[in-house]
Amino acid sequence: MDTILTLLDEEKSATRSARSTRGFLLAFLVPCVVGALLAGFSLAVLTSNNEQVGPVEAARIQHEQGGLYGSALYYRPYPYKLELYRLNRPDVAVVGSSRAMPFLRDGFAASEISLGGAVNEIAEGERLIPEMLAIHKPKLVIFTLDYWWFNEVRVAEAGEISTGTETSFTLKDLIAPYQWIIHGDAGFGALVQTILKRPEGEPRLGAWATQNGSGFDAYGAEHYGAILTGVRKHPDKVFKTTLKRLRNAKADSKMAASGAFSEAAWSSLLEIAAALKGEGVEVRFVLPPVAGPVLKAMREGKGTGLLDTLHERLAGSGLGFYDFTDGPSFGSQDCEFVDGLHGGFVAYFRMLRTMAPDLESVPSLRGLVRPVGELDGLIAANSGRATLRDAAWSGSEVDFLGLGCQK
Amino acid sequence: MLFNSFAFIFAFLPVVLIAFFLAGRFAGRTAAIGFLILASMFFYAWWNAIYLLLLICEVCINFGFGRAIIANRGAPAGRRIMIAGIVFNLLVLGFFKYALFFTGIVNDLAATHWTMIALVLPLGISFHTFQQIAYLIQVRDPKTPTYRFLDYVLFVTFFPQLIAGPIVHHNEVIPQLDKPDLTRWNTGNFALGLSIFSIGLFKKTVIADSLAQIATPAFTVVAGTQTLGAGDAWLGALAYSLQLYFDFSAYSDMAIGLAHMFNVTLPGNFDSPYKAVNIADFWRRWHMTLSRFLRDFLYFPLGGNHKGPSRAMINVMITMLLGGLWHGAGWTFIIWGGLHGLYICGHRLVRGSGLYEKLLPFAWPRRILAQAVTLFLVVIAWVFFRAADIHAAFRMLESMFGMGAGADVAFGISKPLVVVIATGAIALLAPNVIDLFARFQPVLAFDRPNARRMPPLLGRLKWRASPGWGLATGTVAVAGVIAILGWQSEFLYFQF
Numbered sequence: 024m025d026t027i028l029t030l031l032d033e034e035k036s037a038t039r040s041a042r043s044t045r046g047f048l049l050a051f052l053v054p055c056v057v058g059a060l061l062a063g064f065s066l067a068v069l070t071s072n073n074e075q076v077g078p079v080e081a082a083r084i085q086h087e088q089g090g091l092y093g094s095a096l097y098y099r100p101y102p103y104k105l106e107l108y109r110l111n112r113p114d115v116a117v118v119g120s121s122r123a124m125p126f127l128r129d130g131f132a133a134s135e136i137s138l139g140g141a142v143n144e145i146a147e148g149e150r151l152i153p154e155m156l157a158i159h160k161p162k163l164v165i166f167t168l169d170y171w172w173f174n175e176v177r178v179a180e181a182g183e184i185s186t187g188t189e190t191s192f193t194l195k196d197l198i199a200p201y202q203w204i205i206h207g208d209a210g211f212g213a214l215v216q217t218i219l220k221r222p223e224g225e226p227r228l229g230a231w232a233t234q235n236g237s238g239f240d241a242y243g244a245e246h247y248g249a250i251l252t253g254v255r256k257h258p259d260k261v262f263k264t265t266l267k268r269l270r271n272a273k274a275d276s277k278m279a280a281s282g283a284f285s286e287a288a289w290s291s292l293l294e295i296a297a298a299l300k301g302e303g304v305e306v307r308f309v310l311p312p313v314a315g316p317v318l319k320a321m322r323e324g325k326g327t328g329l330l331d332t333l334h335e336r337l338a339g340s341g342l343g344f345y346d347f348t349d350g351p352s353f354g355s356q357d358c359e360f361v362d363g364l365h366g367g368f369v370a371y372f373r374m375l376r377t378m379a380p381d382l383e384s385v386p387s388l389r390g391l392v393r394p395v396g397e398l399d400g401l402i403a404a405n406s407g408r409a410t411l412r413d414a415a416w417s418g419s420e421v422d423f424l425g426l427g428c429q430k
Numbered sequence: 431m432l433f434n435s436f437a438f439i440f441a442f443l444p445v446v447l448i449a450f451f452l453a454g455r456f457a458g459r460t461a462a463i464g465f466l467i468l469a470s471m472f473f474y475a476w477w478n479a480i481y482l483l484l485l486i487c488e489v490c491i492n493f494g495f496g497r498a499i500i501a502n503r504g505a506p507a508g509r510r511i512m513i514a515g516i517v518f519n520l521l522v523l524g525f526f527k528y529a530l531f532f533t534g535i536v537n538d539l540a541a542t543h544w545t546m547i548a549l550v551l552p553l554g555i556s557f558h559t560f561q562q563i564a565y566l567i568q569v570r571d572p573k574t575p576t577y578r579f580l581d582y583v584l585f586v587t588f589f590p591q592l593i594a595g596p597i598v599h600h601n602e603v604i605p606q607l608d609k610p611d612l613t614r615w616n617t618g619n620f621a622l623g624l625s626i627f628s629i630g631l632f633k634k635t636v637i638a639d640s641l642a643q644i645a646t647p648a649f650t651v652v653a654g655t656q657t658l659g660a661g662d663a664w665l666g667a668l669a670y671s672l673q674l675y676f677d678f679s680a681y682s683d684m685a686i687g688l689a690h691m692f693n694v695t696l697p698g699n700f701d702s703p704y705k706a707v708n709i710a711d712f713w714r715r716w717h718m719t720l721s722r723f724l725r726d727f728l729y730f731p732l733g734g735n736h737k738g739p740s741r742a743m744i745n746v747m748i749t750m751l752l753g754g755l756w757h758g759a760g761w762t763f764i765i766w767g768g769l770h771g772l773y774i775c776g777h778r779l780v781r782g783s784g785l786y787e788k789l790l791p792f793a794w795p796r797r798i799l800a801q802a803v804t805l806f807l808v809v810i811a812w813v814f815f816r817a818a819d820i821h822a823a824f825r826m827l828e829s830m831f832g833m834g835a836g837a838d839v840a841f842g843i844s845k846p847l848v849v850v851i852a853t854g855a856i857a858l859l860a861p862n863v864i865d866l867f868a869r870f871q872p873v874l875a876f877d878r879p880n881a882r883r884m885p886p887l888l889g890r891l892k893w894r895a896s897p898g899w900g901l902a903t904g905t906v907a908v909a910g911v912i913a914i915l916g917w918q919s920e921f922l923y924f925q926f
Contacts, residue, residue, distance in 0.1 A: 043894070043895050043896060044617045044618050044621050044895040045617070046895075046896065046897040046900065047621050047895035047896055047897060047899060047900035048617070048621060048900060049897070049900065050896075050897035050898070050899075050900025050901045050904060051621075051624065051900040051901070051903060051904035051907070052900075052904065053900075053901060053904060054901065054904035054905040054907070054908045055904055055907065055908055057908070058908035058911070058912060062912065192915065193915045194912055194913060194914075194915035195915075196915075197912070197915060
């Protein structure tokens with residue numbers, strides 16, 4: 024009898040143990056399922072927004088189908104712009120930082136590519152130019168210069184140039200869609216909608232292109248999308264952020280417009296110019312504009328020593344250059360800016376319009392820029408705006424800077 | 431293949447588990463074992479298929495040596511065959527691991543210019559070589575049965591322990607392969623194994639790899655010509671000490687967990703080593719299966735402590751220097767081993783002198799002081815273990831003791847400091863896998879002379895197959911898997 028009872032007890036205990044183990048395994052699955060759902064949603068968001076498309080592949084797709092490339096995860100302009108350049112082999116190459124991006128294709132009669140964003144330090148220019156020339160020799164290089172490259176004591180912000188072309192999602196990437204939602208960079212509903220139904224028409228490559236209409240067009244110009252249409256909050260209203268950065272600028276920071284001039288950077292610039300000249304490529308250096316209140320604050324603050332010295336050096340060097348630092352000097356105004364350090368398309372049309380007669384006077388550069396009359400027409404139709412009235416990718420521009428601009 | 435990879439977790443492991451138990455059920459034990467051997471070889475070949483041939487050759491030759499020893503048990507030939515077998519294993523290990531190092535030494539000493547190509551170190555060679563040497567020594571014992579070929583092959587190649595241990599003995603694993611329920615699915619063992627594996631995965635991908643982000647930059651600075659501020663240097667050294675512990679013990683946990691899923695129990699390899707109260711205690715808790723090997727097959731044969739105190743010290747030094755060399759062909763590893771040898775000798779001199787008791791009459795402060803001193807000495811030695819070369823190690827030590835010219839960057843109330851403190855608290859205070867799973871014998875039994883009972887609150891934290899624990903371990907597993915996406919690195923001990 025005792026044996027039977029013991030056996031029954033053991034059986035009960037075994038059943039209980041099996042049930043408990045089953046409960047354990049089911050409970051173990053709960054976080055696994057939750058984790059899988061969260062990760063699955065992220066993956067769906069990233070792939071439906073074409074974030075898996077790497078920079079080189081994006082350039083190839085744009086070359087064939089047009090479209091907009093604005094990756095939220097893989098901002099790698101160096102390989103992307105170089106690939107655009109390789110595919111288009113343009114007559115005009117615009118080189119520089121983000122301040123070279125607003126040279127819109129519409130301003131040129133010949134083929135043009137903006138490599139803006141590929142050169143964020145003069146050293147990157149020294150690397151890019153030989154690579155460009157090895158691929159193809161353009162007729163004209165418009166090279167925009169940032170004054171902070173010539174600050175002797177500045178600590179370079181750019182690390183190693185990101186030349187990677189592959190994309191593979193990491194933990195940080197999987198978290199990103201949730202951060203976009205929290206920070207208001209993308210709406211949850213819009214992300215779900217993109218998963219369910221991908222946008223039609225020209226390809227939108229990357230989350231910023233899909234969600235905000237911002238990114239590079241097929242010729243490398245940057246479109247700012249939703250911050251210009253008021254859908255997303257503008258980060259530099261009334262140039263407040265730029266002015267604050269300027270006020271807090273230390274001698275070694277990007278915003279310091281005065282200080283010791285870097286002879287090494289200047290030598291690098293001369294070498295770049297010599298390399299281009301040696302290959303028979305005309306180069307025009309451009310000092311891009313800063314918004315009026317920003318320039319005023321620079322002058323009233325520690326001065327614009329770096330800009331002044333750079334101007335003097337360029338003037339004395341015999342190199343072709345244009346100083347567009349001051350907007351009104353070429354007819355632009357603050358309403359044509361995107362933020363404190365970046366002019367919009369219309370401001371850059373004005374710059375091109377200023378450069379046009381000089382470029383037309385050089386036989387090898389004739390016909391590269393659109394005729395002056397057409398440029399004037401474009402400017403007149405869009406005066407006071409950052410982008411064009413009927414430009415692709417941009418909706419209806421609003422007074423996004425809060426300056427009281429009539430748009 | 432890495433345990434902390436998607437390929438392993440979501441493809442290899444489920445497929446092998448299902449196929450193993452199906453094979454056991456429908457085709458019998460031999461087929462299941464044969465399949466597990468093939469799967470283990472695939473696991474090994476994933477890294478470098480060429481070296482699989484080396485592994486197969488070593489296993490077959492050692493099995494042959496074993497059979498020859500059995501055939502000559504009690505005869506002088508048996509001993510000669512054993513020595514030949516050991517020499518063969520050491521030659522293979524020496525060729526791949528030490529040839530370049532010793533060629534350099536010879537060139538330096540004799541001003542010769544011999545060249546030696548740098549060979550890729552076969553993965554896990556130090557581990558399976560020692561495992562097979564132990565077998566050849568033990569097989570002379572008449573009590574050791576004659577094993578089937580497949581059982582022996584699986585004993586060496588069983589994928590959970592193939593690459594970084596634990597260094598198991600034949601009599602610990604092979605008899606388990608004979609159990610009738612080996613190939614029968616056991617949900618309880620699976621749940622236990624899954625939980626231990628999950629904890630190991632978390633320790634590796636969340637904790638150890640986070641610590642690597644702090645330790646690596648610090649040691650990279652001193653690998654150049656620079657020094658660090660004292661705070662940053664200590665932060666780097668402590669981060670590495672913790673990284674190594676969490677990394678290696680994570681691998682052991684994962685190996686133990688995986689083995690449980692296949693109804694096999696492995697020996698423990700870590701027992702909270704940073705809770706050690708003296709250096710001898712540390713070696714009873716750190717890489718326990720290596721310590722056992724060095725003790726049984728090196729220290730004891732040298733005479734152990736049976737030939738007087740002086741000879742015992744010499745034996746300790748030889749054992750620890752060779753133990754250091756086992757970890758890597760470099761002077762830094764030898765110095766690391768030498769330092770530990772000196773520590774153990776020092777401990778033997780102090781032990782019994784009553785020094786601690788005189789300094790601190792109360793037991794618990796004495797224990798804390800002993801633990802702190804032990805930890806301090808261990809961290810100092812790890813500097814040599816991690817540094818790129820001896821100069822870098824000294825630069826790190828200079829920095830740690832305030833003699834460096836560098837300034838602190840990361841020190842202060844910073845994220846790295848918080849990470850080091852939090853993970854340090856886990857290493858020093860939290861129960862380990864052996865404690866947590868004590869009810870279910872997670873590892874083969876071993877002596878724990880300095881183990882303390884868990885405090886009552888932590889004592890309740892004993893794992894059982896309940897829904898609560900399922901939720902907790904499931905969360906830990908998910909965190910571990912997701913963290914793989916953050917950074918996927920090899921286990922540190924793979925390089926040894």
